[in-house]
Amino acid sequence: MGLRAVSTQTLQRLPMYLNYLKALPENKKLNISATMIAEALGLNHVQVRKDLAIISKGGKPKVGYVTDLLIDDIEQYLGYDSANSAVIIGAGNLGHALFAFTGFSEYGLDIVAAFDTDESVVGTTINGKMVLPIDGLSSFCHSENIKIGIITVPAQKAQEVCNMLISSGILAIWNFAPIHLVVPENVLVQNENMACSLAVLSKHLKQKNRE
């Protein structure tokens, strides 16, 4: 489609636009302008206009976008129209919860297998999907052409698991361990630091208590 690369900031706003557009009542759904979206989401309308111009060619002056076509364009841009298969390493508490969570399919992610070293977990099924021994990770990723790995092991094991994923051909890592991972340039790490989020919340409450 020849679309340009976008900034992370734009990428962060696209799912917001998508959710807003999908939630519009049917009778308000025909056309939508960048200004309307900006007002509804509390964003700058120049920014929204730029974002949409990058990912869709459907905008017309004074009319805006046909809502359904804009939804299609955003979904296609975000890759939600084609599922990405992923493996998850660490079937402990958090890993189990993510592996069992079916809502990721909405965003084009399909976690097809979990891997663990713990013998009490290996061989069990979660939502009909198997927890496999870590020894089989590399052959599984290569044969199934898996490119996304999710890390939910304790922090002190995360770099080791990360190295295993990279030698298994993984190109994108979703890291839930609160640690900085060292990876080659062609591998992307997306950190999901829940501990940090909780620290920010807790800090805010402490400050409020002091006031």
Add this chain to the structure above:
Amino acid sequence: MGLRAVSTQTLQRLPMYLNYLKALPENKKLNISATMIAEALGLNHVQVRKDLAIISKGGKPKVGYVTDLLIDDIEQYLGYDSANSAVIIGAGNLGHALFAFTGFSEYGLDIVAAFDTDESVVGTTINGKMVLPIDGLSSFCHSENIKIGIITVPAQKAQEVCNMLISSGILAIWNFAPIHLVVPENVLVQNENMACSLAVLSKHLKQKNRE
């Protein structure tokens, strides 16, 4: 303790330091310097030194910190030593997973109740904890002195739920709905945008495929 306020960047690094320190083998545990932590985590040592100086007064030139005391100082700073009670709104797929997840207690968070409007969910228990009808939210938060609310409802319901939380006395909101929430100045919103993370991962893979 008269500690200074820290930047979000510092706050994001503190859980990393904590994990690293806790994972040190016992025989290496007596003393630790900012430089050692910086090298292990791939961070700038001046930055680590500054971060630690803010949250602990235990650092000595050429010796560093007594590891166990530094762990205590970070935990106290982050509020992990005193549990914060929270409620979660939306006991659907993601809400259920978070409500059932027991690992948050490690970070000082205790999700004491879930609320939902769906009659098929209300009255059920998850890990021994009740899903309550949304009508009871305000009285529950006031009587239990709850200050943290977690939003796991669909995006189009999130602002409404957010308003209910605020009128229930909530001061800090952990928002998993991919939408911008409008809140008064004294309320903090911490966004956990998994859809965005997935978009970033998926985008990276698309670009790699094109290369």
